[in-house]
Amino acid sequence: MNELKAKPIYLDYQATTPTDPRVVDAMLPYFTEKFGNPHSRNHSYGWEAEDAVEVARDQVAKIIGASSKEIIFTSGATESNNLALKGVMKFYGKKKPHLITVVTEHKCVLDSARHLEQEGYKVTYLGVKENGLIDLDQLKAAITDETAIVSVMGVNNEIGVIQPIKAIGEICRERGVFFHTDCAQAVGKIPLDVDDMKIDLMSISAHKLYGPKGVGALYVRRRPRVRVIAQITGGGQERGMRSGTLPTPLLVGFGKACEIAQNEMAEENARLTELRDYTLKRFRDRLDDVFLNGDEEQRVSGNLNISFAYVEGESLQMGIKNIAVSSGSACTSASLEPSYVLRALGVDEELAHTSLRIGIGRFTTKEELDEAIDAISTEVERLREMSPLWEMAQEGIDIKSIEWAEH
Amino acid sequence: MAYSEKLIDHYENPRNVGSMDKNETSVGTGLVGAPACGDVMKLQIKVTPEGIIEDAKFKTFGCGSAIASSSLITEWVKGKSLDEAGSIKNSQIAAELALPPVKIHCSILAEDAIKAAISDYKTKNGQGEVEAAE
Numbered sequence: 001m002n003e004l005k006a007k008p009i010y011l012d013y014q015a016t017t018p019t020d021p022r023v024v025d026a027m028l029p030y031f032t033e034k035f036g037n038p039h040s041r042n043h044s045y046g047w048e049a050e051d052a053v054e055v056a057r058d059q060v061a062k063i064i065g066a067s068s069k070e071i072i073f074t075s076g077a078t079e080s081n082n083l084a085l086k087g088v089m090k091f092y093g094k095k096k097p098h099l100i101t102v103v104t105e106h107k108c109v110l111d112s113a114r115h116l117e118q119e120g121y122k123v124t125y126l127g128v129k130e131n132g133l134i135d136l137d138q139l140k141a142a143i144t145d146e147t148a149i150v151s152v153m154g155v156n157n158e159i160g161v162i163q164p165i166k167a168i169g170e171i172c173r174e175r176g177v178f179f180h181t182d183c184a185q186a187v188g189k190i191p192l193d194v195d196d197m198k199i200d201l202m203s204i205s206a207h208k209l210y211g212p213k214g215v216g217a218l219y220v221r222r223r224p225r226v227r228v229i230a231q232i233t234g235g236g237q238e239r240g241m242r243s244g245t246l247p248t249p250l251l252v253g254f255g256k257a258c259e260i261a262q263n264e265m266a267e268e269n270a271r272l273t274e275l276r277d278y279t280l281k282r283f284r285d286r287l288d289d290v291f292l293n294g295d296e297e298q299r300v301s302g303n304l305n306i307s308f309a310y311v312e313g314e315s316l317q318m319g320i321k322n323i324a325v326s327s328g329s330a331c332t333s334a335s336l337e338p339s340y341v342l343r344a345l346g347v348d349e350e351l352a353h354t355s356l357r358i359g360i361g362r363f364t365t366k367e368e369l370d371e372a373i374d375a376i377s378t379e380v381e382r383l384r385e386m387s388p389l390w391e392m393a394q395e396g397i398d399i400k401s402i403e404w405a406e407h
Numbered sequence: 408m409a410y411s412e413k414l415i416d417h418y419e420n421p422r423n424v425g426s427m428d429k430n431e432t433s434v435g436t437g438l439v440g441a442p443a444c445g446d447v448m449k450l451q452i453k454v455t456p457e458g459i460i461e462d463a464k465f466k467t468f469g470c471g472s473a474i475a476s477s478s479l480i481t482e483w484v485k486g487k488s489l490d491e492a493g494s495i496k497n498s499q500i501a502a503e504l505a506l507p508p509v510k511i512h513c514s515i516l517a518e519d520a521i522k523a524a525i526s527d528y529k530t531k532n533g534q535g536e537v538e539a540a541e
Contacts, residue, residue: 312445314470318410318418338445350442386424386474388449388466389442404441 008324009368013302013361014157014185015326019253020210020362026256027212030249038246039237049248056255060217063258064183064202065193072218072238073246073254077184078108079231080203080218081151083242084180085112087228088149088201089121092178096148098122102134102163103344105153109182113151122146131295132161132345140171149178149201154186158328158341158357159294160303162190169198178226184208184216188261189269189300194219200226206250210362211257215250218242268362272301275360275369280304282373287380289393293328293342293355304358305342307351308376310390311383316356319379323372328355350389350399410471411505417475422482425464427451435528437520446473446513450520452484452492454528460484460492465520472510476500476517484521493525 010018030052038053040046057068074080089099101113103125113123124142126134134152143150150172152163165181172179180201186192187202188209194202202219206212220226220241234243261268283290289309305328308316313327328339338352347355356376360369384390389399410418426449429436433453440447446469453462463481467474479500484492500506500514528534 310468312469312473315418315474318415318471348443350445353442353445386421386466387468388438388447389468391426391449391466399442402438404443404447405439 006322008322009372010324011358011360011364011368011372012324012326013359013364014160014208014357015359016207016213017210017361018363019207019212020257020260022260023211023253023256027249027253030252034248036248038248039235052248052252053246056251059255059259060204061219063187063192063262064199064204064219065195066219067222070194070219070222072220072241073251074216074218074242075214076207076216077106077182077203077205078216079242080205080216081106081108081182082112083218083228083231084201084203085109085149085151086116086231087241088178088180088226089116090229091227092148093121096146098124098144098146099149099151100124100126100139100142100147101151102126102128102153104128104132104156104158104341105151106157106182106184109151109153126152128344130346131298132156132159132293132341133163133295133298134168136164136167136171139168140175143171143175143177147175147177149180151180151182154181154183154192154202155189155300156294156341157185158339159305159345160185160300161294162186162298162300164298165192165199166197172200173198185300188258188265189302191265194221201228206254206257209257209261212250212253215247215254217254269301272360272364275364275366276301276304278366279358279360279369279373280306283377286373286377291351293345293347302360304360305355306358307342307347307355308380309351309354310387310393311380312353313355315383316354316376316379319383320372320375323375325372326357326359328352328357410507414472414475414504414506417478417504418471421465421474421478423462423464423478423485424466426466427453427462427464432531433528435524435526435531437523437525437527439519439523440469440473440516442468445469446516448473448477448516448520450477450481450517450524452521452524452528454489458489460487460489469513469516470510472504472506472513473516475504476506476513477520479503480517480521489525489528492521495521 036045036049038049057071061068178200182203184205187204200221205216291307293305342352427434435452437450449466451464452460465477467477497514497518
């Protein structure tokens with residue numbers, strides 16, 4: 001395991017993305033000669049840094065159709081989600097102690113909700129349909145006079161499905177409820193406009209869109225105004241919503257990454273959609289019992305989440321060491337539970353154990369995908385030959401008819 | 408996860424993969440685990456009239472540790488008497504493959520599988536005393 005061979009093919013773009021070299025170039029001067037504290041008001045070092053921060057703020061605002069005054073910089077989407085949910089509930093929660101979210105949200109949203117529950121707030125967790133999307137009627141029915149905020153992610157990190165954000169925004173606005181959306185996986189991947197989609201708060205992460213790690217933002221609407229209670233207090237930076245010295249180089253990178261993503265989105269999406277569909281087709285042509293998890297249409301171009309039935313995900317990953325992908329299998333997690341997202345879709349537990357997330361992005365080539373498809377398919381075939389479940393399926397035995405001793 | 412060389416060797420070059428005719432009286436079959444839990448092992452033994460395991464085969468759906476545990480146990484039981492094979496402990500498998508703590512259940516499954524195969528063989532051959540095994 002320790003010998004270093006050629007670098008594995010990276011197909012895990014939902015986990016993180018490499019920082020674009022153009023982004024790195026933009027950042028570098030802000031580590032060395034332009035190192036000032038953007039909050040220093042007394043000299044040119046500070047002014048120079050502050051100018052750079054404000055350019056970045058504009059770039060981030062622009063990609064979601066917001067005003068730069070509505071962008072609060074944070075350390076990343078996890079912090080943004082914490083600030084959005086806890087910040088809103090703590091401000092409005094006395095009168096409106098109810099929050100609505102979805103079972104397939106990212107752990108940081110679900111965990112924030114759980115903490116709020118422990119403090120006495122009420123939380124409704126909406127389920128999802130088989131395709132991973134929420135049922136809008138269920139959402140409408142869940143909203144009460146006590147609901148302060150609805151939080152639904154734009155794009156799911158595991159299965160890549162795109163929620164009907166605009167429709168959700170309209171429902172929320174009509175009912176006088178704030179709409180927060182975790183768009184860590186959406187910004188730069190799909191067109192977003194906070195006014196058109198009636199979004200009140202949005203979480204953004206830089207490292208998912210070819211920017212640096214350790215920085216993100218929370219969009220907080222000014223008209224009508226949304227108030228949040230700061231979760232990190234101190235010098236009162238970011239209009240008092242998030243204290244702490246702003247990391248100028250990271251912000252410059254974040255802004256540049258947004259600018260590039262916005263300029264190249266249409267072209268990039270067309271290329272990735274073609275690669276994604278090609279990959280899925282090649283798997284389906286070569287292998288039987290290949291299932292796509294999550295809606296096939298309402299899906300970002302960079303995500304494939306596939307179950308290769310009868311082959312356990314971790315053993316598959318062990319056989320494709322030269323390919324960096326993610327698995328929904330239990331065995332890759334400390335908890336030994338299969339992916340809660342796949343379970344929420346109603347994917348059979350055994351299929352959840354067989355899933356692989358293939359994430360493609362800006363630097364993925366067709367050659368890399370061809371190599372990955374061949375390697376994965378060969379390994380699936382080898383492991384199926386070794387799988388008692390595959391053998392039973394070939395003999396026509398329904399594995400559901402067997403009484404398994406769950407352990 | 409970082410695995411031992413022995414484990415990786417068994418995963419990459421599994422010994423005794425295959426199936427035997429489960430209807431044959433000299434063959435005992437153990438099928439343990441559950442698909443929903445992410446691992447299923449099928450272990451088969453072929454036993455001589457003298458009660459010696461002359462061959463063993465397995466098929467496993469599961470993680471690398473589960474595949475390696477079942478591969479290893481098929482190697483170990485060959486040439487052993489039923490009693491000797493039935494006394495193999497999961498801890499021996501776990502130690503041999505240096506299984507990480509979260510993978511200990513894979514070795515338990517392998518122990519269950521051999522016990523189930525022995526029990527199946529004994530039942531078929533009228534040796535009654537069905538022991539352990541799920």
